[in-house]
Amino acid sequence: MAAKWLYWFDELGIGDIELVGKKCANLGEMTKAKVSVPPGFALSLEAYQRYMQISGLTEEISGFLQRFGEQGPGGYGEFLEASSFIRELMETKPMPPDMAAEIRQNYRSLCIQCDQEDVAVAVRSSGPVSMPGAFETYLNVRSEDDVIAHIVKVWASTFTVQAIGHRVNNNHPLLIPGIGVAVLKMVQAKTAGVAFTMHPTTMDNTKVVIEGTWGLGESVVGGGVSPDRIVVDKLTGEVEKHINPKLQQVVYKDKGTHTVDVPEALQNILCLNDDEIRRLVALALQVEKYYGVAQDIEWVFDDSQGTSDLYLVQTRNISVIKSRKKEAEQIADMMLRRVFHSRVG
Amino acid sequence: MDSYDITVFEFDEKVDLEKNPAWFLDATHSVPPWTPMFGWSWVNYCRHGMQWGAEKLQLPTCKGWDWRLKDGGGYLALLLVEDEEEIRRREEGFRKQLIPFLEDYDGMWQGYVNEMLGHYQRLKAFDIDTASNIDLMDHLEDAFRVNKRMWEIHFYMMYLVFGVFILFESVCKEMLDLDDTKPEFHKLMRGFDNKVFQVDKALWQFAKRARELELAEILLTAKPENYIKEIEAAPNGRQFMQEFRDFLWEDGWRANRMSEFNLPSWVEEPSLALVNVQKFLVKGGDFDLDQERQKLAAERKEIERSILTKVPEEQRDWFTAIMQLAQKSSSFSEEHNHYFDLWTHALVRRALVAWGRRLTATGTIGKPDDIFFLIPDEIYKVGLNPVMHDLKPVVARRRSEWQKYQQQENPPLISTISLEEAMQQMIKSNDPIVLKVVVGSFPVPKTELKADLYGISGSPGVAEGVARVVLNDADLAELKSGEILVAPSTYPSWTPVFPLLSGVVVDRGASLSHAAIVGREYGIPVVMNVFDGSKRIKTGQKIRVDGDMGVVYFIDQE
Structure with missing residues (x-):
């Protein structure tokens, strides 16, 4: 039997960074912790290699x-030339039929699991080392064909100008062992935010602090709005x-996000009901217990299926991120107000 | 014709004033006026980098600056964002860019420095002497692309770093009534090492080495233009020069003027750097900065402690975070000159000089430095068959323009509105670089002090001494130990003379200007923004510099 190169998140854990990259390994670990992360599967670095070998791309590239001679491409112009040639080559090269078939089959399983025809997914890059922004991520991808096309696009993004330049300047080989790809269900956020299983400023570990707002969580994570704040003993x-007026929210557009006004009736009511608060606290405590240290969690409630489903999209140890993350947000606010004389924020 | 006629970015009074009512001369970089090649490069790539930085960052109220070239001078105008809706949208984007910077400044800065060092390594490895014209053409293009990339990173980082510095000033003023008119503020900003000081220290070590190898006498007695010849004739001389050239190949990519291509770099003319070695020999003793820095760092930590006790406990975390970032802005300000502007310009120059030699050999131009009177496009057009072209007439015309410009003074502002209104526009931009470098703080004369010049404090302390007015590099050679430097502004290449000085007075500048940063680290008083100090003070006049109050007294009256 051919080597395995596709894994569902529940088959993965934090030890699998080399196998599927950082993001997939983290999603796997959270799935293991019985945290409801959006369902999905990962393609390993091996899948990238298979695609490159079978389709003859390694050789062609x-x-x-x-x-460019022995030295490889030198100079921005040649990076650009190499990048556009290779990316076009990859994006027009069909996925080997056996791989395509297996991805189709697993995407269909995901649709069934989500009980949706052509469920919308995010196709995200998952490098074995953090290189923020280096590779592409695609949101709101639907249908078997599009999923396959976007996986190839993510793979091809290992040859962006920036990625090539980075490798040349650091004397790394241009052909790399690959990156992982995560294919996971898009969550339609009704409400989203963060939760800390320890008070983030007083460090009081008998409290859970929840911050949330309507729509996507990025305005809370990024500090763009004053979220509702709920402290649970x-x-x-x-x-x-503590209810704060929520005038605007961030929602998905075809691709990317945009900001829209919150309907007036919702502006001044708490974005979570008592049942949701209870479930969120229970889940937060479960995650804290699993990891053994206080956690900073990004959460989402999705009501697109008629029920209010809770998902966690990220969790981190508070000890590591606490001070810097919170400080950075506070400072960003001050910068806008004091240096740019902003009237919001 | 009364212009270089090289680019659409040459100032057109009718069109440009209609678009933008106020154009400011960039006196820091474009006095004396630029050659066509450098002016072309600046209005193309510096302009691009500035707008790229502002756009990437989504600076809420400013889209960078626009630039024009007029009589060899660089003129800038601000691109304001006035639409409220657009400002709000940009604020959101700006916050996103800000967070990773605030979380990991060091990682970001090191990443960009490494990227540039990678480009430099590639450019340095190119053999300009043996390359074919085709390859040399690619190399020139590569060098200009690196130049473009340098400006992108340059402004992306500078906007952020200076922004945090302004934030820290504003927080200090409000919470602690502490601003840059108070010595404590400056003491909080010093006691840090940076790459530029490390280069100075290496030069000091070469002074020591010259003594060891018994070559000090040559440096102390010979004329600079004969240094190399005489050193290489002496026993051990070749070994010394080999070591010195190896050092320069790594750290000597700079010319004595930062923003031009027409002066040699230290790599080309090691005697330029040996002059600084000679200054250390004259002065004798240890490298002052190491001991001085320990003292300043201890003093700084003491002030940090006492200040933090005045900050409410729950606000100490973010206060400390802003303070630490603001403290890095001095090092950034110095190091970016070394790693970015100076280094890139020296490598672009290297490619241009190679072309200058080739086109001279084919008779296309008259002499190698004619190359600075062309623009890259013209080199690309003649590069493959230079014999077929004669560019001497066009060079002659532009050179005579350039010579004329050197004799005249470009007006500081070209505008259809008053200076006051133009200043208001600047302030409205909230542009951190404008506020920190171009405008500076306007001194409020403290008439009760009965001083002769009123400025702002750049570095604390009080000193008395003989003034030395320095208008250009050549004047620096006259400078004697213990004198007070008086200048329109100081430049990165002047850093090595600071150990000789007892004080500094400059016409323009703010707390992140070169003179203030270096003066603080050497622990000598600096007074900035006195406007006409270099005109009113005469060389040889005794003056007192009060860096604590930001004023200057004339002991010998005019």
Whole structure:
């Protein structure tokens, strides 16, 4: 049997970074922790290699690169030339039929699992080392054909001008072992935000602090709006609610996101009901217990299927990120107000 | 014709004033006026980098600056964002860009420096002497692409770094009533090493080495133009020069003027760097900065502690974070000159000089430095068959323009509105670079001090001494130990003379200007923004520089 190169998240864990890249390994670990992350599967670095070998791309690219001599492409112009040639070559090369068939089959399983025809997915790059922004990610991808096309696009993004330049300047080989790709269900956020299983400023570990707003969580994560704030006492279960006016929200557009006004009726009511708060706190505590240290969690409630489904999209140890992340947001606010005289934020 | 006639970015009074009512001369970089090649490069790539940086960052209220070339001078106008809706959209984008910077400044900066060092390594490895004209053409194009990329990173980082510095000033002023008119503020900003000081230290070590190898006498007695010849004739001389050239091949990619192509770099003419070695020999003793820095760092930590006790406990985390970033802005300001402007310009020059030699050999131009009176497009057009072309007439015309421009003073502002209104426009941009470098703070004369010049404090302390007015590089050679430097502005290539000085007075500048940063690290008083100091003070006049109050007294009256 051919080597395995496609894994569902529940088959993966944090030890699998070399196999499927960082993002997939993290999603796997969270799935293992019984945290409901958006369902999906990962293509390993091996899948990238298979595609490159079987379709003859490794050979064709090596052949093409010979024109730059032993030193490889030097200079921005040649990076650009190599990048556009290789990316076009890859994006027009069909996926080997056996691979395409297996991806189609697994995408159909995902549709069935989500109980949707042509479920919208995100196709994300998952490099074994962090190189933010280097490779592409595609949102709102639907249909078997599009999923396959976008996986290839993510693979081809290993030859962006920036990626080639980085390799040349650091004397790394131009052909790389590959990157992982995550294919996961798009979450339609009704409400989203962050939760800390320890008070992020007072470090009081008897509290869970939730911040949330309507729409996508990025305005909370990025500090763009004043979110609702809910503080729950872990021991007594007592809940403190602070409602903030939520004038705008971030939602998905065809590709990317945009900001729209929140309907007036929703502006001044809490973005979570009591049942949702209870479920979120229970899940947060479960994650904290699993990892053994306080967690900073990004969460989403999705009501697109008629029920209010809770997903976690990211979790991190508070000890590591606490101070810097929170500070950075606070400072960003101050910068807008004091240096650019902004009236919002 | 009364212009270089090389680019659509040459100033057109009718069209340009209609689009933008106020154009400011960039006196820091374009006095004396630029050659056509450098002016062309600046209005193309510096302009591009500035707008690229502002756009990538989504600076809420400013899209960078536009540039025009007039009589060899660089003129800038601000591209304001006035639509409220657009400002709000940009604020959102700006916040996103800001977060990773705030979380990991060091990683970001090091990443960009490494990227540039990678480009430099490639350019340095290119053999300009043996390459074919085809390859040399690619190499010139590569060098200009690197130049373009340099400006992109340059402004992306500079906007962020200066922005945080302004934020820190504003927070300090409001919470602690502490601003750059107070010595404590400057003491908070010093006691840091940076790459430029490390280069100075290497030069000091070469002074030591010259003594060891018994070559000091040559440096102390010979004329600079004979240094190399005489050193190489002496025993050990070749070994010394070999070591010195190896050092320059790594760290000597700079000319004595940062923003021009027409002066040699240290790599080309090691004697330019040996002059600085000679200054260390004259001065004798240890490298002051190391001991000085320990003292300044200890003093700084003491002030940090006392300031933090005045900050409410729950606000200390972010206060400390902003303070640490603001403290890095001095090092950034110095290091980016070394790693970005100076290095890139020296490597572009290297490619241009190679073309200058080739086109001279084919009779296309009259002498190698005619190349600075062309633009890259013209080189590309004649490069493959230079014998078939004669560019001497066009060079002659532009050179005579350039010579004329050197004799005249470009007006500081070309505008259809008043200076006050033009300044208001600048302030409205909230552009951190404008505020920190171009405008500076306007001194409020503290008349009760009965001083002769009122400025702002750049570095604390008080010193008395004899003034030395320095208008250009050549004047630097006259400078004697213990004198007070008086100049329109100081430049990165002047850093090595700071150990000789007892104080500095400059006409323009703010707390992140070169003179302030270096003065702080050497612990000598600096007064900036006195406007006409270099005109009113005369060489030889005794003056007192009060860096604590930001004023200058004339002991010998005019």
